[in-house]
Amino acid sequence: MPHPGARLRDRYAIVGVGQSEIGEVPGSTALGLLTTAMKNAIEDAGLTNKDIDGIISRGPDDIYCHHQRMGQRLGINARFSTSLDNGGASQILAIALACMAIDAGLCHTVVTGFGRNSWSRKESSEQNRMGVNLRPVEQQEQEFRPEFGYFGEAATHAFGARRHMALYGTTKEQLGHVAITFRKHASKNPCAQKREPLTMEQYLTARLIADPFCLYDCSLVTDGAGAVVVTSAERARDLKQRPVYISGFGFHNNLRGWFFDEHMTDTAAKQAAAEAYAMAGIGPQDVDTAQLYDCFTYMVIVQLEDYGFCKKGEGGPFVASGALDLDGALPTNTSGGQLSEGHVEGMLQIVEAVHQLRGDRPPDRQVPHCEVAVVSGHGGNTVCHSSLILRRAP
Amino acid sequence: MSEAYAKPLPVPTPESQPFWDAVRRHELRLQRCQACGQFWFPPSNVCPECLSPAWAWELVSGRGTVFSFVVMHRAYHPGFRNELPYNVAVIALEEGPRLVSNVVGCRNEELYVGMPVEVVFDDVTDTVTLPKFRPRPGA
Numbered sequence: 001m002p003h004p005g006a007r008l009r010d011r012y013a014i015v016g017v018g019q020s021e022i023g024e025v026p027g028s029t030a031l032g033l034l035t036t037a038m039k040n041a042i043e044d045a046g047l048t049n050k051d052i053d054g055i056i057s058r059g060p061d062d063i064y065c066h067h068q069r070m071g072q073r074l075g076i077n078a079r080f081s082t083s084l085d086n087g088g089a090s091q092i093l094a095i096a097l098a099c100m101a102i103d104a105g106l107c108h109t110v111v112t113g114f115g116r117n118s119w120s121r122k123e124s125s126e127q128n129r130m131g132v133n134l135r136p137v138e139q140q141e142q143e144f145r146p147e148f149g150y151f152g153e154a155a156t157h158a159f160g161a162r163r164h165m166a167l168y169g170t171t172k173e174q175l176g177h178v179a180i181t182f183r184k185h186a187s188k189n190p191c192a193q194k195r196e197p198l199t200m201e202q203y204l205t206a207r208l209i210a211d212p213f214c215l216y217d218c219s220l221v222t223d224g225a226g227a228v229v230v231t232s233a234e235r236a237r238d239l240k241q242r243p244v245y246i247s248g249f250g251f252h253n254n255l256r257g258w259f260f261d262e263h264m265t266d267t268a269a270k271q272a273a274a275e276a277y278a279m280a281g282i283g284p285q286d287v288d289t290a291q292l293y294d295c296f297t298y299m300v301i302v303q304l305e306d307y308g309f310c311k312k313g314e315g316g317p318f319v320a321s322g323a324l325d326l327d328g329a330l331p332t333n334t335s336g337g338q339l340s341e342g343h344v345e346g347m348l349q350i351v352e353a354v355h356q357l358r359g360d361r362p363p364d365r366q367v368p369h370c371e372v373a374v375v376s377g378h379g380g381n382t383v384c385h386s387s388l389i390l391r392r393a394p
Numbered sequence: 395m396s397e398a399y400a401k402p403l404p405v406p407t408p409e410s411q412p413f414w415d416a417v418r419r420h421e422l423r424l425q426r427c428q429a430c431g432q433f434w435f436p437p438s439n440v441c442p443e444c445l446s447p448a449w450a451w452e453l454v455s456g457r458g459t460v461f462s463f464v465v466m467h468r469a470y471h472p473g474f475r476n477e478l479p480y481n482v483a484v485i486a487l488e489e490g491p492r493l494v495s496n497v498v499g500c501r502n503e504e505l506y507v508g509m510p511v512e513v514v515f516d517d518v519t520d521t522v523t524l525p526k527f528r529p530r531p532g533a
Contacts, residue, residue, distance in 0.1 A: 130470060143404035143414075144436055147524055150482045150494050151470035159462040159484055166462075166507035208467035211479070256442070259484050259492040264462065 003278035005248070010391065012099040013236035013243035016045025016229035017351045022342040023193035024119050025223035030059045034115025035073045037225035037347075041111060042074075045229045046240030049074050052229070054101055054110030055081040056094040058345070060121075061139060080107040087379025088293055089251070090114065091226075091346045092386035096249040098230040108231060114347040115225025122221050153295065154218050155210040156382055160264035161298035162212055167265060167313065170301060172212060174316035176203040178297040179216040179339055181324045186336025188365050193220050193342040217297040219338035226347030228354065236393070244357045247282070247372075248389035250275025258382045268385035269306035269376060276374075276387035277308075284308035287389075288370045289356050290330055291349035293378040294337040303376055304330075307387075331367045346377040350388070357392040399519050401473035409437040412451045417523045420515040423451040424491055435491035454489045456513035457530060461486040465502045481505060485527050499528035 018040025020033040034057065042049060055078045057067045066083035070076075080101045084090035091114050098110035122128050145151070164170045179198060186192035198216060206214040236243035252271035254263045277283055284307055294300050301315035309330055310318040324332040335341045335352040342348060353373035355361050370392065377386040406414045416423035424433045427441035428448040440447050463483035469475040481502050486492045497505055498514065510533030516524045 130472075143406060143410060145494055146402040146471065147404045148482055148494050148496050149401070149466055149471070149474045149477070149480055151466075152468075154468075155464045155466065155482060158464040162464060163462040163507055208465075208479070211465035211467060213464075259461070259494075 002281075003275070005275070005279035006281060008099055008103060009247050009279060009281065010245040011233050012102060012230055012246045013233045013393070014095070014228045014246065014350075014354050014390065015231055015236045015239045015241055015243055016041040016043070016047065017354045018042070018044050018227045019191070019344075019348065019351055020115065020225040022191050022224035022344065022348070023222060025117070026120060028117045028120050028223045030063065030115050030117045030225075031069055031073065033117060033223060033225035034059060034070060034113050034227065037115060037227040038070065038074055038111050038113050041113065041227040041229050044241065047109065047229065049076055052076050052109050052111050053079045054098060054107035056084060056097055056110060056112040058084045058090045058094070058114045060116055061085075074111075078107070080110070086384050086386075087381075088295065088345045089377040089379040089384040089386040091350060092249060092375060092377040092388040093251065095228065095230055095246060095350070095388060096251075096386070099246055099249075102230070102232060108235065110230045111227055112230065113225060113227030114345045116344065117223045118343070119221045119223045152210065153382075154213050156258060157296040157298055158210040158213045160258070160302065161217075161296070164265050164298065164302060165212065168316065170316035172204065173200065174301065174320050175212070175217055175297040176200055177319045178294070178300045178324070179203055181319070182294065182333045182337040183340045185326070185334050185365070186340030188362075189335050189341055192336045192340055193222055194336070194340045213296060213298075216339070219295045219343040220340070222342035222344060224342050224344045224348070226344050226351045228350060242358050243393040244354045245391045245393055246388070247391040248276040248278070248280030250277075250279065250387045252385050253380070254383040263383060265302060266312070267302055267306050267378075268383060269303045269378070269387065272385040272387040273307045273374075276389050280389040280391070282372065282389065287330065287372050287374045289334060289353065289367045289373045290332045291334070291353045291373060291375045292332060292337070293346050293349065293376045294333055294339050295343070295378065297339065299378060300324075300332070303378075307374060307376070326365070326367065334361075334365060334367060345379070346375075349375050353390050357390055359392075401518070402471060403519065403522050407437075409439060413437060414522070416451060417515060417525050418521070420523070422454050422456045422513050422525055424454050424487075424489065425449045426452040433489040433491050435493055454487060458485045458487040458511055458527070460484070460497065460505060460507055460509040460511060461492055462507055463497065463505050483527065485511060495524075496526050497528065498526050504529075
């Protein structure tokens, strides 16, 4: 029995991608960065703002009705538009929602994207520099956490890493392999925020943040934006770029919480990936590159397991084997990921997957024979997962 | 002593106030469904298993194990600056629910996943008590 979503398989495509300047961009605004990225994506597709009739966007949580601001800036009265509120799982959700809206006849060409100016916001005050928590105050936890000194996303994910270490023997060095490999990829990416090489010795002696995490286990604080244009496969054939088909997507949300059951070590990625594979009609063995949501090194290890690239508990040895290298078994986060290229809430992972599938990266960054890519998104309070499978047009 | 206490204090909601009132009396109480018997945490107005609105704040054993823990080396709040490094642990209570706290009475290096612990009550100000956990003797 085919997955009900298989009806949509390869019927919609990403036809344009764009990004803004990435990294430390003094004076940048979240809306301005995303405006640049969306403009670049529209132009990359060979389209103009007059061709866009849908907008799905996301930015910092304190910008109300974000999509309205984007439509105003880009001169678009959209037939279909909304903002999303699912953390790092939002960006793939936006692409899936675009496919569904086009399929329902509500619009025909949608621009989606995410932009933030987190580095600039962090630098704007001593209080922000200390907290690094850029959420609006009214969204921060007021009990059961701060009074015990529990702050920050690093601690949340480090609880998962610690438990994975206890259950499966995962080591600090294995976490380090993730950080070092992605830094190696970023060193070849002129747009990346951190490009200087990282050694295992530097990693193992780095300043601790929330043990078992050190500085290099944590993703960057970034100013930046990314965007894509989605339309039907039929329209895509007449546009400028080689289309990248949207073959599958899947979602799962462990809303009972990160502390519930074994959600820290068997994450929502497992069910989301299963949905996406079923919709696309493929399995992990068919995937040529993975672009995974790497807010912290541990999340790469656990997602590799939950996506079926290795068995549960074997994510550590898998990354230590060199599998994530450009010439490894599963080239992963080939632009440097959020750990080194910049943390744009999963958006740059989507952009990178599209470039890899088009085959337009320079030879020292291009995954050979890249036909199928998996992209992941992870967010909310660590419990929401989105999964995307993209395929190069034949 | 309250004027010297520089760390954040809990800001209870109407739903969580009974929890804090109980720990002030040195009792650990959690909501328990009177229909299906489940305990849950954090507080809510219906049972998350069967959605029954019939529940009571029942005394729990205070015994549990360390489900996971981190050792904080970075101060996100000035009140913790002099405590670095300090631990934050997720405690799995025998009754099921898991809650965040600190393990006291042992060094951070002695902590491990699965460590048996029991509740202790830390009267941090004249009006606020925090439930913390210590290694359980004889376990």
